[in-house]
Amino acid sequence: MPNLNKLSELKKLCDKNNALLVAVSKTKSVEEILSVYNAGQKVFGENKVQEITDKYEQLPKDIEWHFIGHLQRNKVKYIAPFVDLIHGVDSLRLAKEINKQANNYQRKIKVLLQMHIAEESTKFGFDMDELTAILDEGELQALESLDICGLMGMATFTNDTDQVNKEFNYLHHCFQFIKSHFFKDKENFKEISMGMSGDYELALENGSTMIRVGSAIFGER
Numbered sequence: 001m002p003n004l005n006k007l008s009e010l011k012k013l014c015d016k017n018n019a020l021l022v023a024v025s026k027t028k029s030v031e032e033i034l035s036v037y038n039a040g041q042k043v044f045g046e047n048k049v050q051e052i053t054d055k056y057e058q059l060p061k062d063i064e065w066h067f068i069g070h071l072q073r074n075k076v077k078y079i080a081p082f083v084d085l086i087h088g089v090d091s092l093r094l095a096k097e098i099n100k101q102a103n104n105y106q107r108k109i110k111v112l113l114q115m116h117i118a119e120e121s122t123k124f125g126f127d128m129d130e131l132t133a134i135l136d137e138g139e140l141q142a143l144e145s146l147d148i149c150g151l152m153g154m155a156t157f158t159n160d161t162d163q164v165n166k167e168f169n170y171l172h173h174c175f176q177f178i179k180s181h182f183f184k185d186k187e188n189f190k191e192i193s194m195g196m197s198g199d200y201e202l203a204l205e206n207g208s209t210m211i212r213v214g215s216a217i218f219g220e221r
């Protein structure tokens with residue numbers, strides 16, 4: 001069962017830091033999510049299209065659903081009607097498909113651009129060079145049904161806090177550069193999604209505005 005004391009501790013910490021708590025409920029049951037919802041948490045994150053869609057259908061409609069995983073282009077259409085924020089946009093082709101589906105449903109979809117900040121080569125995301133080149137072209141900014149709200153990143157999975165600290169600090173710098181060069185007049189470009197159960201404190205110290213916390217709230221998966 002979820003740890004509601006931990007939930008309230010995290011909420012206070014987020015309030016203090018002006019950050020948003022995304023409760024990552026992947027693999028957890030509708031009952032477990034409801035108990036966290038009933039404790040006042042309204043924002044949940046999932047990383048599988050089928051799972052987020054099933055849960056969206058079964059759970060209260062005032063939940064904000066964030067998609068936090070790697071998203072395949074052919075599945076965007078299933079979440080486009082209801083998803084609140086897509087954290088992991090890591091290619092122009094994916095951005096274009098989200099734009100198209102948002103258009104289909106006559107809505108704007110909020111997204112974050114995922115940057116590769118970890119040492120592991122397995123994690124998805126843009127490199128800084130790649131992202132600035134795309135933004136220089138202007139194609140991403142021109143997608144009218146996308147609301148680009150900031151950046152997202154995942155640190156290396158390690159106990160080396162210096163390493164993790166360095167990576168979060170790097171993402172913060174990338175954010176400032178990209179904001180000032182490409183989104184200076186876009187008020188909504190203000191989010192840095194970084195920090196999970198093992199490293200949210202470090203992330204908040206480095207300017208995170210959204211932490212994505214699963215196991216610390218729901219228990220091990």
Ligand SMILES: *Cc1c(COP(=O)(O)O)cnc(C)c1O
Nearest residue numbers: 024047068196197212213214215
């Ligand atoms: C699973 C997941 C999380 C949450 O991880 P915990 O360590 O359980 O807090 C955060 N972000 C992403 C992208 C995830 O896939």
